[in-house]
Amino acid sequence: MRKLIICADDFGMSKGVNEAILLTYKMGVATDTSLLVNGPEFLDSVRLIKENKMSVGLHVNLTSYSPVLPVKKVKTLCKEDKFNKPDLVNWDYSFLSKANPNEIEKEIWAQFKLFRKKLGFLPSHLNSHKCEHGDPAVLRVIKDIAIKFKIPVRIPYWKFKPNYAAEAELRRSGVIMPDNLAPVDFYEGFNIDLNTIDVFVKSLPHGVTEIIAMPGFVDEELLKVTEYQWQRARTLALMVEPEFKEKLKKVKVKLISFNDLRTEKLNKSISTTC
DSSP: OEEEEEEEEEETSOHHHHHHHHHHHHTTSOOEEEEOTTSTTHHHHHHHHHHHTOOEEEEEOSSSSOOSSOGGGSGGGEETTEEOOOBTTTTBOHHHHHSOHHHHHHHHHHHHHHHHHHHSSOOSOEEETTSGGGSHHHHHHHHHHHHHHTOOBOOOEETTEEOHHHHHHHHHTTOOOOSEEOOTHHHHTOOOOHHHHHHHHHTOOSEEEEEEEOOOOOOHHHHHHOSOOHHHHHHHHHHTOHHHHHHHHHTTOEEOOHHHHHHHHHHHHHHHHO
16 A cells, blocks of 8 residues: 655744644645644644644754854854754755764754653654754664654655665664655755655555655745755645645555654564464
8 A cells, every 4th residue: 555644844933834834734635744842833843743632753953043052062063052054055064073972962863852841742754844864973863762662753854855875774674664765865856846746646555654844834934944845835735725735645655744654664573473
């Protein structure tokens, strides 16, 4: 059977993004979301998550805003009071390889602990803001948390292509993951429309596939924190289009969350060992 997780990223980035994610979640289009615990509107997103009992993962972030830990404890990751920014045009994340691995580990664990402290439950899954979890130093910590708490992880990718080495390491270690990730250029290019969706869902492979979505209402706050602005509004407009969900129904694609995936995999594991 073909199953689809539609995960809305960047919860906590701005109130406009928060409102858009909540709207698509309530409509049953977004089935999961991921939370920036160091985002400008983190506390607003925590309130919305609690009020609406949302399935939400941790959006590990080592590239935007300020760290959760005091800067002096993660100074190799920072410039002044903010994280070092990657060169997204050239996908240059070399600063991560120069950072102290112990500082990377401490900051990721601090974000994980803050998530649990504020929400009172485990993340539905783990992913990262700018694909950082494909980096070996980041991947190691993500893998450790995932194994310890049996939390699913997004399939890593790099330069809009699958990161086969990182994915293989996670699968070898028994980490729960979807079977497929929709091609990253599918949404990063923001060329999608209903016709594109139609072609995509008809060719969807069997198993569980994740689509990453970044819906948002454009407001002054959003304009200050990201270059992806109007693209988020376009994604939102597509997701709330009634025909979007109808196309999924016509080809018998089941929408699930990462929590559903986790439950399914753990139950299967128990039945196999009995």
